Amino acid sequence: MRRRPLHMSGEALDALRSALVELRTELKIPSAFPRRVLKAADTAAAHPDLAHEDATHLPFFTIDPSTSKDLDQAMHLERRSGGGFRVYYAIADVAAFVRPGSPLDMEARDRVETLYFPDLKVPLHPPVLSEDAASLLPYKDRPALLWQHDLDADGNVTASTVTRAMICSRAKFSYQGVQQDIENGTAEESVALLREIGKLRENVEITRGGISVHLPNQEVALHDGSFRLSYAATLPVEGWNEQISLLTGMAAAQIMIDSGTGILRTQKEQDDPHVVRRLHGIAECLGIAWDPGVSYAALVRTLDPKNQRHMAFLTEATTTMPKAEYTVFRDHRTPEHTMHAAIAAPYAHCTAPLRRLVDRYTGALCVAACADEDPPKWVLDALHCLPCDMARGKGGAADRQTVDLAEAAVLMHRVGEEFDAAVIDTDAEWDRPHNGKVYLADPAVLAKVTSTSGQDLCLGASVRARLERAAPSSDVDKVLFTVP
Structure with missing residues (x-):
């Protein structure tokens, strides 16, 4: 899958230029x-x-x-x-x-x-x-x-x-x-x-x-x-x-x-049964029908990247392949x-x-x-x-962190707000069931999430996620949500 290009208007660039300079310094570009x-x-x-x-x-x-x-x-x-x-x-x-x-x-x-x-x-x-x-x-x-x-x-x-x-x-x-x-x-x-x-x-x-x-x-x-x-x-x-x-x-x-x-x-x-089950779980929580016996390649050809839920699945699926x-x-x-x-x-x-x-x-x-x-x-x-x-x-890291920076900018004035979100990934396999990723439909953002109550995050769960941090200049987790 090709990387997702990111474009900014002149006004957005002016506002985020210092953060982009910091990003390049951090990556030693x-x-x-x-x-x-x-x-x-x-x-x-x-x-x-x-x-x-x-x-x-x-x-x-x-x-x-x-x-x-x-x-x-x-x-x-x-x-x-x-x-x-x-x-x-x-x-x-x-x-x-x-x-x-x-x-x-x-x-x-x-x-x-x-x-x-x-x-x-x-x-x-x-x-x-x-x-x-x-x-x-x-x-x-x-x-x-x-x-x-x-x-x-x-x-x-x-x-x-x-x-x-x-x-x-x-x-x-x-x-x-x-x-x-x-x-x-x-x-x-x-x-x-x-x-x-x-x-x-x-x-x-x-x-x-x-x-x-x-x-x-x-x-x-x-x-x-x-x-x-x-x-x-x-x-x-x-x-x-x-x-x-x-x-x-x-x-x-x-x-x-x-x-x-x-x-x-x-x-x-990808022949790891655990990963395949996880991909099916992500598809299910995003409302994507994936019938048994249908290959990943066949499913992908039915998806429309202009559909935000389909795009979320495609973006997340690439990280598991x-x-x-x-x-x-x-x-x-x-x-x-x-x-x-x-x-x-x-x-x-x-x-x-x-x-x-x-x-x-x-x-x-x-x-x-x-x-x-x-x-x-x-x-x-x-x-x-x-x-x-x-x-x-460093192309992959530059692309990922630039997207993270842009999404943090979009959300930076909404810290403290709660959003309807779906848990599309958890770190349960690494014994960190309180950490994962959530998908927001509006704006269409994928971001890290952590459970603050001690309860495990469940793949596919619909949650109210609170935006704790949205900082374009942060060197870690530019966007972070919590689930109480």
Whole structure:
């Protein structure tokens, strides 16, 4: 499941900026790049490694939020003669700029990933690369890893390969603009095909048993001195676009498995009966019908993230599912478990190298495999460290604590009030039955709760929860409820 983006109005940002600064300080987020790294970035931008084929004749386009400048992916879609489709998917070739062992490389290994906050972005690479020389900006020749996927008429992949190529994007589109053009029938064919191919791939995903969930965007605004929380549903085009990325990640995983060396994103199925019962209990207390024999994946496909109760279930359920991991292998010693349970296929991160460290390595492995060459030494030297490197990433913590901060702001003027709530989680399995989580329908908030009477919290119970704390600047439990 994708993280839930959080947006704030200008007024809300002004009011919460100091709390956001405190949050970054607490997480030890770097505020700037060292001078030696900036100097190395300037040199790399001026002297990239351009041993690439020429594919600048293909009219690529990008789809991103309208303000984005770090453009990792560009695509060109076309019908194949005789039926089916061809997907050209270009991924920014960061390895053309970042030399192994260089200050850029070492800094990226420290940062691991780009971090997103409502007021700013903390990039993985200096902006001269991530937002300029390495970004797939329109009307700029750029080095890329060019994937070619052939699909049949039903959207099934029949062949995939990747090579290094120079490409030139012809247009930078926004999600809203593409959605409107497709619905109005004014999109050019390559863009319009995104809907057709995206829907076919969604059907393939269902047949495969995979799950794609797009939680709505959280939006925080300040009105008359009070914060307000609202939700905006994602657009269909965002799901279709994601299907192209998922397709590529699955192709990359299979290429690495076949070649005998790689790094996969793996996740095991949830088979703990206690956890499964707990998920059923959470669904029941939120009024979600989950019939016996229906799988978790099948249930999720019936839920609407715009429904606040459904969103609460999806948000909480992700915390009980097995954690996805990075799994490294080489010399044809393929691991026993290669699947990603939510995707229902082997999968690898490879489509966001401007924003995620590991993608630079998976891309290089796939290019070498498709060229029938040995894996690059710089990849093999770093391969065994990559899972630990990625585990140091702070994106998850930054996202969670930013959401906690926003929810605390929404509730900060209501401390002492009581709310109708449902207990959707307890810590009974850790011998802490007095602690858990409650779901509020209005505002739609998930928060910690503790019983002050000594009575155990019961999963699914409807309670009157008193707001004891709502402090955006608190370093622990920014929002806390009690049940007397």
